[in-house]
Amino acid sequence: MTPETRSEPEVAPAANGAPREPDFLSRARRVLAGGARPEDYLPVTPEIRLAVGHTMAGYRERGRGQELAPQVEPRQLLDELLAFHHGGRLIVFTQDAAGVVVLGVGDQIGAILAALGPTHAARLVVDTPPARK
């Protein structure tokens, strides 16, 4: 799951005295290097499935039986997933075949983009998902 702190606590120096980078930045580096762990991905909860199902049912009703394009449901799932976990918050996330990983929230995104933007910009997506309520 995503690091929750909006402002990171003071970071202790590494053994060699150099400032150690905050945990959220180390985690982002690991994920972008292909080392995402199962617990990094946003979970798709039953509430999210239900919300996607409601919207898809509404679409089918509008289409009067026409088949929906294959990209519609994944797009809807991403909308609901981000809104459910991070609605109303500024986030930076990345996505792969296994799912969505939110790398930082609020002020963290400045540090993530500054450190990782030059090499990974295209994979670092900024968003403010709409609040659910």
Added chain:
Amino acid sequence: MPSARVPISSRVVDLDPAGPIRTVLRAVLPVEVRTRGGWFTPIRACVVDSGASYTTMSYRLATLLGLAVPEASSRAPLVTAGGSGLATVRDGELHLRFPQFPGSTFRLYCVFVDGMSETTPVLLGLNDFFDAFRVTFDGRFSPAAPAGHMLLEAD
């Protein structure tokens, strides 16, 4: 004239258990914005807002994104759905790429607003997003855009 159809996003929400279920539509575009470092950072959803005079972005968000924002500020009237008032703003530019128009970078005048929350979406407003694009809203169903779409046409 290059053109692209962008689906209007839609979500079903139950805001009030005592009231009806609502469908919330959003006319949003994904963009990539050029940073001071020269790379482009994707922003998933900028709101196409013909009710906004200007393209606007929170100054705080621009700072977090690492954009080039002028230091000079001025006061300007800011009208929102919540009312109106004077705001401290900085007049600058956004250099944007749109995934639907690969290979093109668009320079848009932008008002960066001090004191605006970084969670406020970027608004693509009348001055001068609509100089670069003609936008047609079409709410009819299609299999790829079941809640309707925007037709964007660029010069």
